[in-house]
Amino acid sequence: MRLTLHIWRQKNGGDAGGFVSYPRQDVSPDMSFLEMLDVLNEELTEAGDEPVAFDHDCREGICGACGVMINGVAHGPEPGTATCQLHMRKFKDGDEIRVEPFRSRAFPILKDLVVDRSPLDEIIQAGGFISVNTGSAPEANLMPVPRRDAERAMDAAECIGCGACVAQCPNGAGQLFTAAKISHLAELPQGQPERASRASAMVEVMESYFGSCSNFAECEAVCPKGISIDFIAQMNREYLRSRFK
Amino acid sequence: MSSILSLYRSAIGKKAVMAVSGFLLVGFVLGHMAGNFKIFLGEEKFNHYAEWLREIGSPALPHGGALWIARIVLLGAVLLHIHSAWSLTRASRKARPERYRRKLSARQATYASRTMRWGGVIIVLFVFFHLAHFTWGWSWAHPDFDPGNAYRNVVEGFRVPWVVAFYIVAQLALGLHLYHGFWSALQSLGWDHRAIDSWRRPAAATIAVALTLGNTALAISVLTGWVG
């Protein structure tokens, strides 16, 4: 396959940045998108140029490290797929591909396609946990959890924290990420004691970084785990309740 | 009270206020449309209805008192609805100071959801014109306005083709706004219980279509001479 890549290059946070075009020959349809970038980087290195910086790690779609905008879509055209699992067979010979970093006030660009997503961690630090010290847990089967609740908690807990929801949202909102964690813990009996304080604390940090939700549902469409916006409704409910407690 | 004020400081709180004020306004437009259908019953019934609106609550309330209360509540709802939308829009713009160079390519956001803000502006302009047209009777909007005869005002008003055209455009905008807005309000308030999940979208669609068709039908009936 022949392709033309237009990749956002930016030296550092202060640099203005811009697109640089890289015509590609001999792209195998069996390559993953990141392997295609690896090959480009090998060539750039051999030619004495700096390779394109991009985040990635497990390349199995679970660590959530990777993520770029591909033709205006977070993680690219294939639904339910992180960038690392996107394969070149999803593109056509002669395609022009525009690759941009995730953009959000909360995710400043560090270099090329690498952004800082630490506000997502701050949201978890605000309350995205159950306060149980090591060793103080009761016997695991003491508290039965209805299977339906456990399944729904798991649906939310699958979030990989990649930030695609923020990147794709026209408002730059971090609702799907936050909602997934609040809902996961709110669904389980273990999460009840801190239910209200958790929702309120996490939402507060979320709103200090991210935009608000217009219910566009774009986040759900690009989420590599297909996490439902029903959880955003649940977060709204949890939060509103917490304000009247 | 203080918890409501602090709620309004948060974005989720603002969305809740937007949702509640939106429901109030949806209720109003539905009632407004239902009342206006009396025009199909003829001049006497319609004008009697218009007069009755002013008599609600009498004698406990003065003439037109209930109407004024309703107007104040509606105005409050409109202002809150607009203010929350305005400030959330500003906050969201700030959340992405640097725009994407390659435009975001929408994956599943509906046309209705993407036009909420401009749709809202059209509706505000329309409401202003609608008031000038039928309530205040400003001469540029309605040269033959007669404060004592609501029926004639409507019939005369809708005999002008460009006015009807504008009404239709506005009703389409309103329909789109409600199609997303009604569902979105349920979402914002967290009303997504499994029991109601399946009818949230259909209900929004039904309300949107009913309002658009109903109001448009009324104006067209006058224009085509079927009424009046």
Place this chain on the structure above:
Amino acid sequence: MNFDAKVPSGPLIEKWTKHKFDLDLVNPANKRKFSVIVVGSGLAGASAAASLGELGYHVDCFCFQDSARRAHSIAAQGGINAAKNYPNDGDSVWRLFYDTVKGGDFRSREANVHRLAEVSVDIIDQCVAQGIPFAREYGGGLANRSFGGAQVSRTFYARGQTGQQLQLGAYQALARQIGAGTVGMHTKTEMLDLVVEDGRARGIVTRDLTSGAMTSWSADAVVLATGGYSNVFFLSTNAKGCNATAIWRAHRRGALFANPCYTQIHPTCIPQHGDYQSKLTLMSESLRNDGRIWVPKTAGDSRSPGRIPEGERDYYLERRYPAFGNLVPRDIASRAAKAVCDQGLGVGHGGRGVYLDFAEVLARLGKASVEAKYGNLFEMYERITGENPYQVPMRIYPAPHYTMGGLWVDYDLMSSVPGLFVIGEANFSDHGANRLGASALMQGLADGYFVLPYTIGNYLAPHMGEEPLSTDHAAFREVESQVRERLSKLLSIDGKRTVDSLHRALGRVCEDYCGMSRERQGLEGAIGQIQALREEYWQNVRVPGAAQDLNQSLEKAGRVADYFELAELMCRDALDREESCGTHFREEYRTDEGEAKRNDEDYTHVSAWEWTGADSEPRRHKEALEFENVPPTQRSYK
């Protein structure tokens, strides 16, 4: 050389209880006066940092990823073992202990393994309390499944993402401590060296991966939880960033490296599909429950699998191991696949693949029930290969996956450098020569939640009142300048070859000669090749960019430089161990039927290697292993 395993005396089942009582304690008010560095934030690192923070220690935790949540523990699929015996099928702490010792082919410490089995039950309690959404029965109790050929159902799981959920649980516990201020979290920060002064670990030197800034950190104890070294093979199921730099640097500073040749090759991975391949993807072993593994009977048979008649297929596992069939343990399944491919019978790219065929189960149970069981795995396979496994058989090939070897530690998980603790996959303990499925998650959390928090106090208590070494101390200054020098050396070579191309070359040597099967001549040749590659690396590598910048090429370059040295040690260890045990299979040492043949008389020991310099041979020490409770037997799966 400090080389005492310090296994407590007394009966096996009382050792840990007794030892916990004998350990010195640090009083609660004094804990905050001690600082501890934890490197790595996977299951072991995050659980240790969180637990130590809760206890009141002043903890600093480091990871190279941009968030502590992303450590590669997150990618584990199958599950976590625990001797809860909820299914009432006869499991017990003793049985889990027994299975693990036997599974490790009698090359692990009995006392460590028993402790692991003991605390396994506490791990599940802890994880459930943290809100980990384990699979449940309809009655609301926890569900269990049998895994990796175990005779009892003791594996707890959360869909196919158990590692993810456990990792997020440990990460959330860590986040809570970060929020509370007891743990300082340093993401995108890589440990580049260990500082040892006066025979004790006193701190580390790190590089900020965003700015390139070098920083020294002083502490009363250093804990390494930095995972394994499978990426020495270049292609493995590990994340691209997984590296051995922390343990290797510690090894160079005096920590013994134990059993480096014990590397596990997982049988069910998606085969390589091109020369540009960057990593291999594992698919859950559970596929072998219903898939049948075969290759064509004639070499070079290029017909599509569907056109090859039954009579011309070799279901080689069913043929060779009629009792276990396709469910033989990992090491045996992997070796058998390699053997048929070596005979030229392999399929797909480069003849390195075998079929995993679901036609029989699809015909028997129907598509719907196969989809219910394996839907997400089939989807993943199709996403990567573009082939639909409902229509054509999957192609699989073994891939490096886990390393049982690692830094040597005593019963307290302390390395041979006092004050340096090593936990999780980074240490060598518990799994012997082969790890059982669903035991890695168990060990990581056991070390972090329930072992280290007790044992570290025993080391710290006598040092009460001592001032930590200032980072201005000459020891820190010297290490910093060595690190700086090494980085600028890498940047200044400016040769012709990229880091990846040399890493690939190294990986190929390791895979060919120190992979699923090894033999003397090959290993001797490999050592020479690795030395030559290392020499070429230091003369001909090209690392673009600067040190004071976000420079991913430089990050890789440092890690790969360490892999050359580690690879050599791995081959030396494989050469030195003249027997076949667990995953270590020497062609020369096999039974008449071609199976692994242990030599208990000469090799019932841990080989712990001492660094003696880059150009001199390492020194091997032996820790004798004693099996008082589980007499060694020959593993048989016929």
